[in-house]
Amino acid sequence: MNIGKRLKKYRNERHLSQKKLSLHTGISQSFISSIESNKQSPTITTLERICDVLGITIAEFFSKPDNAVPDSLKPLLDNARQLSPVQRKSLINFLESLNGD
Structure with a gap:
């Protein structure tokens, strides 16, 4: 699994520069660059901070492409990421109430 490649993919999908991701996470831009170029590996704590800003879970970060979100749900997730x-x-509470959970 290529963590750097995945990070860059998710960051670009959200139209975030390394600098902007750095500002939102408090992680230096140079370290983000090092992760993306596979020169350094993030700790779980660092990856959690990054995933939080990207609006995904660590499980989603590591999920295989066949577990990808269906196109019909992508607008919902894109909007939820900005919350x-x-x-x-x-x-989440609202959606659970709709499902009767």
């Missing part, structure tokens, strides 16, 4: 953690929790 704050509190807003995401509210959205």
Whole structure:
């Protein structure tokens, strides 16, 4: 598994520069660059911070492409990624109420 390649893919999908990701995560731009070029590996804590900003879980980060989100759900996820953690929790609660959970 190529962590650097995946990070770059997810970052580019969200139209984030390394600098912007750095600002949102508090992780230096040079370290993000080193991860993407596979010169350094992130710790789990660092990867959690990155995934939080990218709006994905660590499990999603490492999931295989065949577990990809269907196109019909991508707009929902794109919008959810822009929500704050509190807003995401509210959205989850709302969706669970629709499902009767």
